[in-house]
Amino acid sequence: MTTASDPSYPAHWEADVVLRDGGTARIRPITTEDAGRLVSFYEQVSDESKYYRFFAPYPRLSARDVHRFTHHDYVDRVGLAATVGEEFIGTVRYDRIGPDGRPASAPADEAEVAFLVQDAHQGRGVASALLEHIGAVARERDIRRFAAEVLPANNKMIKVFKDAGYEQKRSFEDGSVHLTLDLEPTAESLAVQRAREQRAEARSVQRLLTPRSVAVIGVSRSGGGVGAAALRNLRDSGFRGHLYAVNEAVTTDLLDGVRAYRALGAVGAPVDLAVIAVPAERVPEAVAACGEHGVQGLVVLSAGYGESGAAGLDRQRELVRQVRSYGMRLIGPNAYGVINTAPDVGLNASLTPAPAPARGRIGLFTQSGAIGISLLSALLRRGEGLSSFVSAGNRADVSGNDILQYWYEDEATDVALMYLETLGNPRKFTRLARRTAAVKPVVVARGGRHTPAGHVVPGTRLPEATVSALLRQAGVIRVGTVTELVDVGLLLASQPLPAGPRVAILGNSESLGVLSYDACLAQGLRPGAPQDLTTAATAADFRTALGEALGSAESDAVIVTVIPWVNEQEPQDDLAGALRDAVAAHPGKPVAVVHVELAELVDALSPAGALAPRTRPADEDEGGYARPDVRIPAYPAAER
Template sequence: MQTASDRHEYPAHWEADVVLRDGGTARVRPITAEDADRLVSFYEQVSDESKYYRFFAPYPRLSAKDVHRFTHHDFVDRVGLAATIGGEFIATVRYDRIGAAGLPAASDASDEAEVAFLVQDAHQGRGVASALLEHIAAVARERGIRRFAAEVLPANTKMIKVFTDAGYTQKRSFEDGVVRLEFDLEPTDRSLAVQRAREQRAEARSVRRLLGPGSVAVVGVGRAHRGVGRSILDHIRDGGFTGRLHAVNRAFEADRTEIDGVPAHRSVREIDGPVDLAVVAVPAEHVPQVVTECGEHGVQGLVVISAGYAESGPEGRERQRALVRQARSYGMRIIGPNAFGVVNTSPGVRLNASLAPEMPRPGRIGMFAQSGAIGIALLSRLHRRGGGVTGTTGVSTFVSSGNRADVSGNDVLQYWYDDPDTDVALMYLESIGNPRKFTRLARRTAAAKPLVVVQGSGSAPQGHAVRATRLPHATVSALLRQAGVIRVDTITELVDTGLLLARQPLPTGPRVAILGNSESLGVLTYDRCLAEGLRPQPPRDLTTAASAADFRAALAQALADETSDAVVVTAIPALGEGATEDAALAEALRSAAEAAPGKPVLVVHVELGGLAEALSAAASTGPQATTAPATPTTAP
């Protein structure tokens, strides 16, 4: 009897982790002779109806001959793939190469194969069959197969829809009560669009499950408030999380039932009811046990705060790879390890599962950073610049991915693309692992909402699972620019640009009016506008003696001028008697901008420390923020 090794060695490169329609994950891999018991167990859990659809007749159990046939493949003319969760089969697909008469054929005689699926009823509707079809089609093309044929009962509408929705060029016929489908495996524009749409929905849903849990367990909560786990527990509770919260520590006394009013448990297994998200803050050597407990309890996702992974060297890198494999085997996705955490300010969630001591003000700006230090800087800078005082300029969601062993900036982009709570997306990328995929996703996102990116040097920080791009920095910058991404250089520029986009209307053209009380600052602004391809008007110098009323009148005139599309206001401290106070200047600018809300107004200042706060306070009292944050600078 021919075995798999008679033709080809086990094709390990066919193994893959896939994100399903509901955001869970599954492992796709080839079926081998060692899977006999798994196959039998899987088949026993399939309903009689699904078995009937697969074999066109009652087929209550697999014979020994069936089991042998379905587990022994040559990986060329006969291939079987399984989708697994927790090591167990949830779905299978196989193809058999056939000749013109529909009989088995050798690879040198035919480029057509018959394909068949079986999905466990409990997992139907999760997009498993669609994912398996994509993978078996790729395998078939690799083995020289150009066309699939499938016979389906007319009542099996779900399977017919899987084939039809795949987007391949298809021919359909009906004979002897069976629908016969034939389709070419050559990718088409439609099939590629279908795959990318499926990818977007699945990856967005997986992030949504992490950011919008109904129940959270913090694992590693110590008795001392200074510990990481205890701090995160406090932040979630104090932030007003709307769901169920649990504290977990295996060192808790057996009779302890709560800690600061939060139910306490010694293991995730002890929690009654589902847990959607686990925040893991235990030493790295204890994380595998926690992941096992979470997986067995049905936890949907993990935020791993724990350090000691790839950032610590070769041993840590292997520990990180094992962590991802273990989590995905249970269908869980991971943010981290070495993560700062996640935030969702939505009134229906209010989750601050991060090391940020205060819940950020709610708003419509999404933020992503890789390292915790950058995350702290972003949140702090946004808070100091007045983010959130208007209800639009605060944070919608925040993700710090740490070592980004699993969830990366690409996944978050997929989520933001159709997130109704996010109008502006800000990303600080210390490296870009796959610039082509990122720019593809960024192009689509930027067409729907502004996307602002700080691009790092291109060298991945220690510990990042995704290899840094080898493309030159200038090439990546050009790709981002072509994708419609707004690229800036610093955290300050990132936050200020985000606030500008969140508060301001878009200019209708490139014409810029410039006014202020500093001639030199106005000239610098003029030169910078020219360098950026804008059409600035000659700066209007109000002199250092300008009062708040002078600023208001000049701004009102510039906004009414039909030859300008945007206005930049520059300001330096006024000296002497009658000098303009920050609050008075802010109110003057706000009232003028509010009277003509169709144009954006940007305020650039030097050494006016209270102007940004005053502008934010003034804006918060009006019906709509119409002036951009005051941007401190020494040169525009």
Template structure:
């Protein structure tokens, strides 16, 4: 007799989650080793909650209960627990009743009710159930247990509700719906935003590692906190302090956190790496909410440091704490009620409307300095270092509805979760601009310390996907500031018509040329002459703002004749001119005349500071090209927001055979080596036909006789072409013969190809009926593990490949996306009648793009589709070649339960 072995522990069900109040909990399967934890947890649950769970008084768990609730097969019976500090705070379990149906029940410790624990556990147990083939949950709840009823009814799944024998019975399907995904993402946004708010608006801060010797990192951080006028309590912590409470820089100094009687919201850790674990444990025991780890020598230092970093995050999360860093520069919050400078920056910037996130301390310093010089302020700043936990995604969640932030600026070197980042950026960009500069753009340039999933997407594709999400991508840190200043201080332009005025004809012409280069529509510059007074500027600017024929104004300024701004000891300033410009803009603000204004100045370096610190906050630039580039980005962003309000729809096609296609994919993958298979024609054509995509039939021609027979079946004229993989994309080798009119032409073409390129078996020759002439295009779809499915379109041929003239959109593609995709390549005029040619059927092309998008979105096992060439004629199109690759799809984390990224 053998004892059945214990089922394997499903480690992939473990996850860290952010709760409604911003705290952290760990979700994991319950094991037999959790018996004592379960008993201790149950003892802390109120009698009322126990009654609601078991429908009767149930003061304690019997040994049989404990065994049943801790022993699972992880298939028909599953239990999950939410833990903090290793202790249970909530449990959920399901028991399969029959087939694909199971009963589900929750129990949440009373002290943690209202934190969204049950809602988060619901998402995770539903994902587990779907993985194990369960498609429907049943829950029975007492009518008085309104909180639990709300958990079930608010989840967004399709459900039925009934009332029998004094019990509310809820039944719901577990397949994600638009409503359930929307509910999950809304909860995610609120929770992650609150976790960041806890970080940026603490009521108390402790600096661990603040030494008595001036100049150290900890002492510097302490000084910066107090010098900024932080409105909360500040504590210094260092083992070298005396037992009795001391004072350092005017704040209480203690040997340990335990000696601090009051709660601590944020702990800034600046101790050697070997002392960090003890400091984190002390923070956890004291109930600290968030950690800012300045200490370096983690993942950026190599494999050992990477493991220290993983352990740091694991330890912090086990106590319910989030982490900024390690190797972080710090965080800032300029709100008057906070005034937080927990960073290595010696000064707290002025309050402003810009939010700033950076993954580099050096870039953070450069950005803070650049903004200060131009008189701009910040709302908040996070320099996340190795961003082992808190990332740019979290900050976007916070900025989305932060009333103090009008524009978000981000310096990114890597994107840990591109799919989530583009989703969050799109949502944020719908209400406020998101401007990004991406460092380390080329493969192999990932900075030390950044652990990110692999991606095959080239940087040009990333730019296209950013544009689709409404992200304003710029090339340099300087442009990041230029664009951010304009977007945070000026109204959005309703169009691209630009008025130019100033006291320098040459500078006005430079601005005019820059507008044309940027695709804007400038009006002929108005030259006020070098003797123009501030009053002249004000009058001209007021007139331009009142003029309905323009949408934005560029003011150019050089030192005026007779002013003190001409070269001399007081050069570089013209306070009267700055005041006049601000007055004109201030009068127009909030009314129908409100338009964006940018000032271009030469030899007036102090103007930027004056214009940036006044109430009107006009952005100023030392070069016309920089001002116009920022304005052009604002125009493009306005256009995107206008289009985003009408995003289009994903159409449905009556002739799509989804079920048959899914069954065919399953059959083709079954037994395939490595569960990966590349379909050549005709298998690819058969699958594509299920989605209404017709591929022109081709017949093999292993010898000349077979070629003649194939041509006889298809009918002349025909094409003879090679299909060998090493020749497929080598049009320069001449592996295709077109318009073959008869048998003699076909014999001659066959002999020429085999004589020039190789034996028939090597060339894999085929015969295909000729298609109507048109424009040759290429349609592709690929699935990247990090970014998801991407649809690409371009013209066929080497020039498009060499020039990178290929457009991309994330799947699923809407009808509007398809229209834009066709028109966004530089070669698009060839499709619309360039130089007198007949326009081709772009409507048929757009429908093909939509069908390919639908195929890839419906069938996640389809990881690559290539249609080449697609000949688009005046009426209709013909797909002449097709390949499809099938594989087990990467996990769709964006549709799974909420969870923080793993480490």
């Protein structure tokens, strides 16, 4: 007999997988302890699915069947189950066979394989995930080919085999389709596995960011605390879905104007996302309530986990196990929260007070709540919006890798900004970053490069030189500080990429032009000699000079340097309008402004200032307003 506690039990075959719809399941070997689960699973399978599996009516499993399907040697006979909680939702097994098709042992290198998936879970990618894992197990046991018999009408299973990407042969024999799959990985099979992974993980993040209903668990009646803050932020930021408050001691129908319940189970409607803000010792109870209610994902704001030491880390591991047992995904624990600015969602399930950031084209991920606050504040000050924001705290489940999977196909995100203290799985991160960076810029700032003794945030164990090389090879833009992360993000979100390294420099300060020239050289660019417009230059002079530089075939980008005018004779919104007009007339090249003590110019150039009326009449052909579709980032120092 083999049980999960026996030394022969292959625990390394256990794996958590994300399914096609974004839910999760656990794949593990079947043991002798699973007899009851197997019988219950089989009873929930339709007669049609049973017929496809056994090629005949097979209403129930005999005692002999149950024994056979739960007793394995994990070499010649292997069974795996996909589980959600304690329930089987799908099974797969292989039996090693010889050339005559009869049971055999090594060195025979072929096995017969068969699947069965509960009808309620068909279409979620369960069979594809099981095939991927049983294939890896078979290769480990020196099996090189799978053989399968499938009824011609079983189109779903035929498609699973066909789409796996393995070399295969197909024939029609005795009324069934005979398939032979070569298990040697091919470029196509690896591509199929990675595509399945990408779609599943992206979908799981999408479900977290686009809920139709949210419940906040742990909302105090006094209005204080983390839970009450999260509820207010969701309410005041205009969440488009249904919002519920949960507090076991509530005595009124409303908390802060939101429908309130003593328990999640009392909410007579589906809940897609739960924000948990109760003490760590009460989180398991809240998670269980969420799982039983069918919640799809959790944001756990509660602290007291891996960041607090060894006992907290054990508590965190148990939290992940519990969450995944219900097929849910988890952001956190110790998270700051998530934001999705899509007009049809309006989600601010974070500790960022309303108003939430405006709609923008930047996606932001942080592994630190404090850094997240800093980055959000910096973007808000400079008038920039976001597409989405995730501050994942301890990253016990959802990590930067999952967010990259989502951003890769998210049409609302043009630029990906990430603050990372660890890379988690460096190989996977590099692969995902390389693919994402091929379609949109990925900018990374790294903390934790040198971890002080006793610091609770673990750093990446790879040498810093190795990390730098990995990021460079992946096409990631590496920056040194969070200030640079914002600076680069603003530039990439608002400007086209340059066609080359040639930079034109113009402005009303020769000294600031020289500083900009030096900064360009330090970054390997090819700046031209700065054009000094003199301190007497007007807004019209800037418009003319910038238009000429943008129209020149000798430049790929332009830097405009500006210092305050003597006696402030030129309103700064006049200059902002002039610069926008020049860029609008000559689009296609990036433009950045370097200024000294011109905060009003920065405001006028920001997206928020784009609609501000000019203080002086514009030319008749220009209209009375600056062009709102033209954005120009401004920086207070040349080196930035």
